[in-house]
Amino acid sequence: MLFACWSVKGGSGTTVVAASLALLFARSSPDGVLLLDAAGDVPAALGVPDEERLGLADWLQSESPDAAGLARLEVDAAPGVRVVPWHGGPAPGAPPGDVDALLTVLAAERRPVVADCGSVGGPLAYTLAGVASLSLLVMRPCYLALRRALAAPVRPSGVVLVTEPGRSLGREDIEDALGVPVRAEVPWHDGIARAVDAGLLAGRLPRMLVRSLEVAA
Numbered sequence: 001m002l003f004a005c006w007s008v009k010g011g012s013g014t015t016v017v018a019a020s021l022a023l024l025f026a027r028s029s030p031d032g033v034l035l036l037d038a039a040g041d042v043p044a045a046l047g048v049p050d051e052e053r054l055g056l057a058d059w060l061q062s063e064s065p066d067a068a069g070l071a072r073l074e075v076d077a078a079p080g081v082r083v084v085p086w087h088g089g090p091a092p093g094a095p096p097g098d099v100d101a102l103l104t105v106l107a108a109e110r111r112p113v114v115a116d117c118g119s120v121g122g123p124l125a126y127t128l129a130g131v132a133s134l135s136l137l138v139m140r141p142c143y144l145a146l147r148r149a150l151a152a153p154v155r156p157s158g159v160v161l162v163t164e165p166g167r168s169l170g171r172e173d174i175e176d177a178l179g180v181p182v183r184a185e186v187p188w189h190d191g192i193a194r195a196v197d198a199g200l201l202a203g204r205l206p207r208m209l210v211r212s213l214e215v216a217a
């Protein structure tokens with residue numbers, strides 16, 4: 001099962017949602033969870049030391065990318081959660097390399113796979129978002145974000161709406177415009193931001209984040 005989290009604008013909270021979903025899945029998955037960092041920010045969000053090492057970008061560009069090679073890139077991020085960081089190679093959004101090889105490896109993966117696709121704009125993010133078992137568009141109730149979502153070449157399975165006070169758009173507006181359900185509403189809260197800034201997301205997942213994402217998870 002592949003769960004892709006993506007957005008159409010930067011700063012929407014995609015990495016936090018993807019990392020939190022992986023942590024929630026790990027609570028009930030006996031095999032653990034694989035978290036793919038296709039945007040470059042997952043280790044920092046989970047408080048994983050940013051070491052100089054090969055990552056997903058390098059694997060995609062290698063001559064013979066295979067499952068064993070991808071497994072060697074995994075890093076422990078939390079109990080039951082293993083992360084494949086992005087690290088070197090082209091920046092996220094650049095021509096990614098052998099995406100077909102990645103899809104082949106993921107199709108044989110026994111663990112649930114959560115992919116942080118970040119703000120889409122490249123073939124890797126669009127491909128993962130397009131083939132995922134559950135494709136979650138993370139967005140704020142912003143008119144500009146909604147316009148970009150309508151113009152995107154892929155349609156999500158559902159939306160994770162990061163709600164903000166004072167916005168004129170609501171859940172029903174997003175659902176009517178995109179034709180897909182809002183599967184979770186995550187309130188913007190300084191407690192969540194502080195947990196991420198302090199690198200504590202993996203060890204102390206904010207309760208309101210858990211409550212908001214449990215339905216989507």
